[in-house]
Amino acid sequence: MDDNQKSLILKSSSQYPLPQGVKLSYGTAGFRADASILGSTVFRVGILAALRSLKTQSLTGLMITASHNKVTDNGVKIADPSGGMLTQEWEPFADAIANSPTPQHFVQLIDEFVKKENIRFDGVRSAKILLGRDTRPSGESLLEAAKQGVYSIVGATAIDMGILTTPQLHWMVRARNKDMKATELDYFEQLSSSFRFLVDLTPNQIKMSKTDDKLIVDGANGVGGEKLEVLKKMLNSMDIEIRNSGKEGGVLNEGVGADYVQKEKVVPQGFHLKDVGIRCASLDGDADRLVYFYVQSNNASKIDLVDGDKILSLFALFIKEQLSILKMEGDDHVDENYEARLGVVQTAYANGASTDYLRQLGLEVVFTPTGVKYLHEKAAEYDIGIYFEANGHGTILFSESFLTWLNARNNELSSKSKGSEQQKAVLRLLAVSNLINQAVGDALSGLLLVEAILQYKGWSIHNWSELYHDLPSRQLKVKVVDRTAVVTANAETVVVRPPLIQEAINVEVAKCPQGRSFIRPSGTEDVIRVYAEASIQEAADSLANSVAKLADQFLGFGNSG
Ligand SMILES: CC(=O)N[C@H]1[C@@H](OP(=O)(O)O)O[C@H](CO)[C@@H](O)[C@@H]1O
């Protein structure tokens, strides 16, 4: 970096001083905190996004959101040129700059990093960053801070895309870098046209009953509701009612949204007994999580939850079915069949019943630590990789080579057996690859795929929910002195440090029929999370309580000496 560049950063960063006592870490979902302390963080992440753009010689993205957190929080994360999360190799640098105490120290950190990474400032290609934000009131001024960050890098351009869902921003970054159509309208057109295409391939004899047509969506009073309104207009065949769109005066994520519904297992605000029997879905605050549910007929506040694991199972079942149609005999090109590698990726939070179900289907199921970046990376190793967190974040990834094969197969079948079952299966898989977001989990595209598959199978939400029965589970949080003292292994299923706690957990688990329990430090909150499941709810609750006590004994404040 030349002196001019250094003094530009120095000057602008003095306008965004780091508040006293702030310590942030680029966790499972970027930086998140109370919005009032985030100005300097977002400014610095603006610079980081520009450096990432220079390093990769591609466009990057910056999203301002705190997802399902309360409305007074906010956050910021970077989209890499692929549309995925920021490369993990850069996370330590993100932490270092966010916590740098003075503008001088900050400039020095950047200068060292630029040298180490060999980032070129020769102006041959300048940095370009797409900016987006959710509907939080603090978003506007934080977006300004991000712009100031970007503009402190000579020649850099910030393109403000306005209010978006997180997956839309990731989708646009990916599309732009692939020289594909990348505006918001292109996003809606791609989703709606591939959805219509998929639905047109529904076998004729299957028709859903009239009562199963309707879908009610809880928009969490966030950005998802207003975007779904746009999509709905382009899909005039669908009967969707959107509640908690943010226009009715409700507060973002307060008693609404996918996180609330999944964790509390109760109806979101605005849902009542008269909704019994109707298919309902809930988005989170930035529309990258999706769960379904229906209201229990005997208790209007309780729901039956159809979570990310069950969305994953529905997707896996459908994909597997299409792959087996492809393999059907009766055409002369059986030898040209491509053995597509289908993989399913879950975390330790996946309900044990879902994993059993998927394995019974004969699918390969693998586990990664919590956090989209791990699941996504693993899923990308397959021809078709399906990943979901139980909380509703997930998608289906298709490899380039498999897509090339599908397109070639389609051309071949078009000339030899147009309209055959095999060609329809090929076209369905291609439509899914266009519909489902290839960059990150996306509640809107996930919702359309669920709807298309339910129509294809002629299923109600009850049919779907009956695929398997969830084992009762319980999640708890424990405040501890230092959550980083907990080190886990085997996709977070065992604790390796501190010593002896895992043995103690094993003793509790052994007392419990179908018992399973683990603890891990949260990446987004200063707590240890406890998960337990068992054959009955009381046993899951008591297992979770005993393990929480162990966490407190080994790590809690009583043990701080
Ligand atoms: C148990 C749970 O739901 N954990 C969530 C939560 O992470 P934690 O690291 O558990 O705080 O937020 C992440 C970001 O949204 C999400 O990826 C993850 O699944």
Ligand SMILES: [Mg+2]
């Ligand atoms: Mg979210």
